[in-house]
Amino acid sequence: MKKIITLLFVATLLVTGSRQAIALEPEQTTDKPFVELFENVVPATMTDNVFKLVGTDFMLITSGTEADFNTMTAGWGGWGILFNTPTTWCMLRANRYTLEYIRNTKTYTFTFFEDEYKDQLFHFGQASGRNSDKMKTHRLTAVTTPLGNIAYKEASLIIECELVELTTVQPGDFYTEEGKAFVAGGYEEAKDYHKLVFGKITNVWRKK
Numbered sequence: 001m002k003k004i005i006t007l008l009f010v011a012t013l014l015v016t017g018s019r020q021a022i023a024l025e026p027e028q029t030t031d032k033p034f035v036e037l038f039e040n041v042v043p044a045t046m047t048d049n050v051f052k053l054v055g056t057d058f059m060l061i062t063s064g065t066e067a068d069f070n071t072m073t074a075g076w077g078g079w080g081i082l083f084n085t086p087t088t089w090c091m092l093r094a095n096r097y098t099l100e101y102i103r104n105t106k107t108y109t110f111t112f113f114e115d116e117y118k119d120q121l122f123h124f125g126q127a128s129g130r131n132s133d134k135m136k137t138h139r140l141t142a143v144t145t146p147l148g149n150i151a152y153k154e155a156s157l158i159i160e161c162e163l164v165e166l167t168t169v170q171p172g173d174f175y176t177e178e179g180k181a182f183v184a185g186g187y188e189e190a191k192d193y194h195k196l197v198f199g200k201i202t203n204v205w206r207k208k
Contacts, residue, residue: 032153034143034144034145034146034153035146036208037143037153037207037208038158038205038206038207038208039205039206039208040203040204040205041204041205041206042204043079043086043201043204044086046204048157050078050079053112053157054074054075054076054077054078055075057112057113057115057118058073058074058075058118058121059073059074059075059077059110059111059112059121060072060073060074060110060111060113060121060124060152061073061074061077061090061092061098061108061109061110062098062108062109062111062149062150062151062152063098063101063102063104063105063107063108063109063149063150064101064105064150065105065148065150066142066144066148066150069101069135069142069150070097070098070100070101070135071098071124071135071150072092072096072097072098072124072125073121073122073124073125074090074092074110076090076091077089077090077091077110079159079201082164082165082198083164085164085200085201086200086201087164087198087199087200087201088110088159088161088198088199088201089196089197089198089199090110090196090197091169091194091195091196091197092194092195092197093186093189093190093194093195094168094186094187094190094191094192094193094194094195095189095190095191095192096128097128097130099195099197102163102166102197103163103166106162106163107147107148107149107160107161107162107163107199107202108149108161108163108199109145109149109150109151109158109159109160109161110158110159110161111151111152111155111157111158111159112155112156112157112158113152113154113155113156114156117140117154120138120139120140120154123137123138124138140152140153140154141153141154145158145160145203145205146203147160147202147203151205155205155207156206156207157204157205157206157207158203158204158205158206159201159203159204159205160201160202160203160204160205161199161200161201161202162199162200162202163197163198163199164198164199164200165196165197165198166195166196166197166198167195167196167198168192168193168194168195168196169183169193169194169195169196170183170193171183171184171193
């Protein structure tokens with residue numbers, strides 16, 4: 001009987017200990033510097049499914065400085081080659097607050113996350129940072145990259161971008177009624193048409 005009790009006690013300690021380790025893991029992760037969390041990846045070696053990452057998983061777009069930045073959720077965008085250079089693109093409504101930061105700093109990041117952070121991606125899409133405290137009420141950990149851009153330590157993939165082109169779309173640019181109606185609807189809210197944003201990829205970082 002004593003042996004059984006002893007074994008149960010040891011088992012309880014092991015289980016409790018493992019739970020504590022798991023609970024502390026996120027905190028330990030956020031304490032690590034950027035270079036210990038991420039490794040630099042050559043853009044040409046990326047094999048990620050962009051249709052899943054952007055179209056299904058969504059992403060965060062962040063621009064600004066360590067002292068002042070803003071983040072938004074996005075589900076439209078991708079990357080490829082433009083002017084013989086690895087380049088990202090996204091389509092943003094003209095009144096997006098993050099777009100103001102992109103115009104000012106000429107830099108921004110795309111960040112992608114595992115499913116456990118899905119609620120945080122939706123959090124950044126629920127309100128504008130212009131008139132809310134959304135940048136103070138999330139559980140992600142902002143981090144500055146070696147280039148000075150803002151991303152998040154919990155990200156599984158970070159793409160740093162340097163603005164190269166910002167184009168205004170027009171309803172006449174679209175050959176489907178859906179496209180025409182979409183940009184017309186965006187104009188009604190923002191009093192300006194959507195912007196196509198193209199950025200040269202300056203770095204790709206993957207979680208170690």
